[in-house]
Amino acid sequence: MNLDPQIPEGPLSDKWDNHRFSSKLVNPANKRKYRIIVVGSGLAGGSAAATLGELGYQVDCFCYQDTPRRAHSIAAQGGINAAKNYQNDGDSIHRLFYDTVKGGDFRSREANVYRLAQNSTNIIDQCVAQGVPFAREYGGLLANRSFGGAQVSRTFYARGQTGQQLLLGAYSALSRQIASGQVKMHTRHEMLDLVTVDGHAKGIITRNLVTGGTDAWTADAVLLCTGGYGNVYYLSTNAAGCNVTATYRAHRRGAGFANPCFTQIHPTCIPVAGDHQSKLTLMSESLRNDGRVWVPNDKESCGLNPNDIKEELRDYFLERKYPSFGNLAPRDISSRSAKEACDEGRGVGPGGRGVYLDFADSISRLGESAIRERYGNLFQMYERITGENAYNRPMRIYPAIHYTMGGLWVDYNLQSTVPGCFVLGEANFSDHGANRLGASALMQGLSDGYFVIPYTVGNYLARSGAGSISPDGPEVKEVLESVKERTSQLLSPQGKRSSRSYHKELGQIMWEFAGMARNESGLKKAIGQIQDLRDDFNKNLIVPGEGDRLNVELERAGRVRDFIDFGELLCRDALERNESCGGHFREEHQTADGEATRDDENFAHAAVWEYKGEGKEPTRHKEDLKYENIELAVRSYK
Amino acid sequence: MFSSSLGKKYLMALSGLVLIGFVFVHMAGNLQVLLGQAQINAYAHSLQSLPWFILWGSRLFLLAAVLIHAFTAYSLIVENRKARPNLNEIEATKRAGLASLRMGLTGSILLAFIVFHLLHFTIRTIYPEYAEMMTTVGSPDGTEIHDAFLMVISGFKHDVISVFYVVAMGMLCAHLSHGFSSVFQSLGLRSESWRAKIDLVAIGYAWIIFVGFSIVPLSVLAQKHGIYEFYDPSFFSQEVEEKSLSTNLLNNES
Amino acid sequence: MKLTLKIWRQNGPSANGSFESHTLDGVSEDSSFLEMLDQLNEQLLGEGKEPVAFDHDCREGICGTCSLTINGHAHGPEDSTTTCQLHMRKFRDGETVTIEPFRANAFPIVRDLIVDRSAFDRIVQSGGFISVRTGSAPDGNAIPISKVDADNAMDAAACIGCGACVASCKNASAMLFTSAKAAHLNLLPQGQAEKDERAINMVKTMDEAGFGNCRNYGECSAACPKDISLDYIAKLNRDHAKAKLKKIFS
Known part of the structure; x- marks a missing residue:
């Protein structure tokens, strides 16, 4: 398995520039001769399809939802990071890069992360121009907040629905291309397999979820933007339809799967209430800015009304263990601390799997109306789901699977080990290492889609030439038949x-x-x-x-x-x-x-798994991660 | 401009606005009945003596407003039925009041009422003798003019007709209570901060119109049934009407 | 809880549909409405019957996929709530719950409770965007936008495109959706260049899709899980009229 990351030469800050210059370009007049398949229409897929359509490629975009606007990027609440340094608080591209690598516990690729930090500023500009209604200050300029363990305010947000607003931005750009005919949208289509010809990705097989038809689509390149695999845990914050099929099927066709064990647990979700539960609901991490996390000191008090538990009998465990970051400690650390407390028998709520997130102090300091203004919608959501009023008693929270850092292995060009098959957004493994920082997922999806793939896919196409295979070719037929066979097996x-x-x-x-x-x-x-x-x-x-x-x-x-x-x-x-x-x-x-x-x-490597066949053990390969600009350090938030 | 769904809404709103204005003027005119025979007759005569182009111009303008309002409403209703051919098993509402949901019904009754009203008091085909009621009371120069006062009193002495008038004005009240504020919404002249105020004004206006129009038939009925004396009681004796008619007939013959 | 469920079943767009009744026992008060339907489907599978098809995805009230009319109300009787966020504690033990698809000519039924809302996409495609090429944007802070305008645009942009406005409207009008989409962009300085065309084209596409006409009685806004205001309808009425007048007099 070829795991050459294709990192460009030169100093870190020049790599992307150098690479763009050395990339081959497709002649504008020739672009329409190329067909590109984009699977998924979230932030990565939607932005990629829109941008590629705009450039003149013929794009076919697929999603399982009834409209591209519903991809699960929509559910991101908190915000999107960008190294704009609008707050003059010491942020820079290098700092965002460093924070991301450190937050990822030094398991991500330096060059990719640096590029992500570079692109972050363009993303904000692009989204503002599209009409994304980011929060603003009274002076009319963009507002920022600090988020998820960052010590600078670099997070841009649109109320509690940043994901939806960014997705609507990408969706509007996509809609414009659909209207112009550059992009053909195929909704309620699920990708069931990848078609390769001579080792190159040349198409996909889909199921039309309405008619049940199994169809083959061919193209010069395939972009998988199909999100993460959190639903392997059944209960997660993912949408009910999120699945691993597209990436796993590509994996079976030769795409290496990197670091599947890197999964992120989000600390502020509403705890499981019972057997009927079909999903877990996340509440924005921003709640931790004003809420204090605690459990009772001893097991016996767990059943009591939290308001009756005296201050000295409470264990504010995050503040105790991580005095400098306190309740804002990174996601993995906060989550694990909550689990430890519950494992000790000090968990609260049904089943004892929950910890308190208490706003009483903030309410007495800032007043209930200030808290209502900041988090009103979250408190409302909490009440709707649990039937409890968090203004009067502390919320109960518990970690839940939220994001998956692992994904199909990609090189610097976002190309998987199958040439012509590119992987964007959460579906790839590249930027977040072993842990993702808050407000970075949206950034990565849009960076990949708007600003990376247009260059790298062009480079691939210019080198490989146009000439899609026919959907009736023997290689396509074979995959099509195998998909049909599998469907009948399921039935x-x-x-x-x-x-x-x-x-x-x-x-x-x-x-x-x-x-x-x-x-x-x-x-x-x-x-x-x-x-x-x-x-x-x-x-x-x-x-x-x-x-x-x-x-x-x-x-x-x-x-x-x-x-x-x-x-x-x-x-x-x-x-x-x-x-x-x-x-x-x-x-x-x-x-x-x-x-x-x-x-x-x-x-200090990415583990990349190669599929070896049904019932056979997969092989583990390694891409060694070289840190030339950052010194590996113990990640301490004490 | 008027071919789109919004275009039709503009037509509804503009024609509605004309009619909203008209009913107020009409009501103000009517209320002069309360001031006695001379007042209302003089007013009626002054209207009738307007130059023909103004008189007929306004009549045609109002007629056009009614027709545009009615035909556009009809075409909207047809489209709306097509847009939602299958109803829910349970048809529930959260906010919409009966008045706003039943604009078609109240509008249809009003249309029927307008036709009846024109035949009753304007064209006078239902009771042709109304045309023959003449008097010198209220005449500016002592010549004989139409006795509008007598016609109104006679008209509303019929219990059924008066009740129909009042019911129709109830429909108008309901129609206006939604229609008045709807005009502002359709023309884009309403905002959330103004909505409650406009709605309040709409309801107030609708009630004023209802009360203003209903006073006349109700007062006539009240006097007829001996509840309260609003008008010269001589108009309520059987002979008055006949005398007036016979005098006119005599005059015509002579 | 024990419930009687009266559910609309329909095999396809052209098939005749009808109601089917099922009794479901052991429903937890804490489960969401969709989880209750999951439970019903598991029960149906156990009986060898075909599960009820319904649309759902994020189950946290933001994707706008779920689309049920419950006891005559789009997304059920609770205010500001999507079906997936409606919890069973809002129903009574022993209650009969009537579940229907979103009904509108412009939303043909695909199967059972699933409807086709692609008309919304077509409306957006006709003008619900700002034509800005990737990479051509000025700095995000280049144009200051007053907080009032930004917040107002955000209120409009909060629409999740679920279609409850259409389903709750007795005329199946899509004005609340269309106007929210148009207003979001028309309120921002970035959206001014295409404002007139946007208003005209989006309304035109909306009409062509076969939606009914707005009658200003506000059921849409009352059913809207995101409380989109009727103001945006007034704004679209205004923007559209202005655009048309400009066209006539230019």
């Missing part, structure tokens, strides 16, 4: 169990053994259990109805089937990564007081 075992029940069970295995804390024996156990689950799935699944029409159960069955295989891969990766770093916490590797210990000697 054939008329057993007793629904795909949802398998998904739930998979989620339980994953959360227990590959969740916030992992260990060798647990991961081995998980792999065994997942294999058993797969056998049972193949025999005992029930999917009612036919394949040639809208069939929601069939869609879910296909996704769950891939989640099962992928879950095993994730556990393998977690097992092999014998260190703790970022979102990956191995219980074997911690200091006496429970801090993660990294092993830079043996694990």
